[in-house]
Amino acid sequence: MTTAERAPARPLAGPPAAAALLGEAARRAQALPTTPNLALVRVGEDPASVSYVKGKAKKAAEVGLRSQVHALPEHTTAAELLTLIHTLNANDDVHGILVQLPLPAHLDPQPALLALDPRKDVDGLHPVSTGLLWSAQPGLRPCTPAGVMALLAHYEVPVAGSRAVIVGRSVLVGRPMAALLLNASATVTVAHSRTPDLGAVTRDADLLIVAAGQAHLITPDMVKPGATVIDVGINRVPTGDGRGRLTGDVHPDVGLVAGALTPVPGGVGPMTVAQLLMNTVLAAERQHVEVHGELVR
Numbered sequence: 001m002t003t004a005e006r007a008p009a010r011p012l013a014g015p016p017a018a019a020a021l022l023g024e025a026a027r028r029a030q031a032l033p034t035t036p037n038l039a040l041v042r043v044g045e046d047p048a049s050v051s052y053v054k055g056k057a058k059k060a061a062e063v064g065l066r067s068q069v070h071a072l073p074e075h076t077t078a079a080e081l082l083t084l085i086h087t088l089n090a091n092d093d094v095h096g097i098l099v100q101l102p103l104p105a106h107l108d109p110q111p112a113l114l115a116l117d118p119r120k121d122v123d124g125l126h127p128v129s130t131g132l133l134w135s136a137q138p139g140l141r142p143c144t145p146a147g148v149m150a151l152l153a154h155y156e157v158p159v160a161g162s163r164a165v166i167v168g169r170s171v172l173v174g175r176p177m178a179a180l181l182l183n184a185s186a187t188v189t190v191a192h193s194r195t196p197d198l199g200a201v202t203r204d205a206d207l208l209i210v211a212a213g214q215a216h217l218i219t220p221d222m223v224k225p226g227a228t229v230i231d232v233g234i235n236r237v238p239t240g241d242g243r244g245r246l247t248g249d250v251h252p253d254v255g256l257v258a259g260a261l262t263p264v265p266g267g268v269g270p271m272t273v274a275q276l277l278m279n280t281v282l283a284a285e286r287q288h289v290e291v292h293g294e295l296v297r
């Protein structure tokens, strides 16, 4: 069959899948005796970080969770940031802590991430969370790749036994994505910027997940007909009016070859915040069980 004869790819829209995940988070939060509480830590006034933190707090309220924004000034020292994290760790009424990245240039994010109580690590980036993920033990998973898994489950995309290829090996997306897919019994390949003949690797994929941060890196000739393609990339491309437009790592014409494709924007993006709130509920549930024993749902 030529591409002209194929039906366009099924769009895997993020908002319905995110709404389902948020609904589940709200339901489970209500079953807890204490409303889950998320501490959002931001340092400085980076406009993107201000907007992300505001969006997370707003979404938390919509789902019926509590949150507080701890906005520290730009000149905050590493010791001051650690003091806040230790205070939040010790507060039994805080169930999840998120340190919004990037931090200002004078602050190394690693000590801040290492200082988090892993039980409250709702971003899933603490080495304890990473170790639990790679050893297939329960734990808090990084939000974007866990959100991709929730999206795949929502649209009933088969994962077990599939050939999955991930483009990108970042700590935030590519690596944890590989572990999650492996735990879900896919056969996993991770490609990256040093992979020769990327198309030969991606054409093998039943499930292609792209998180490279390169606009339109994946073209139709690089995709197996009928494959499911998940575009994690968010790139701002110039439009001439100075405002720019968001586009993914996957060329739109891939929709003529793939069996299913996530749009950008409106694909993986909404899943990330939904998963953060789900992680907050999971963290609160586990903390409740540690103190009071099993939950009755």
Ligand code: NAD
Residues within 6 Å of the ligand: 144, 167, 168, 169, 170, 171, 172, 173, 174, 191, 192, 193, 194, 195, 198, 211, 212, 213, 214, 217, 232, 233, 234, 235, 268, 269, 270, 272
């Ligand atoms: P990153 O820059 O940390 O990592 C990019 C990875 O892609 C690297 O491992 C690199 O080896 C690989 N890569 C780069 N160019 C490549 C090429 N030409 N061929 C093959 N591999 C290549 O980025 P990241 O944090 O993983 O984010 C990736 C993209 O996903 C970005 O566009 C980012 O904005 C987006 N993102 C979206 C969400 C979301 O919620 N939708 C969340 C996080 C990241």
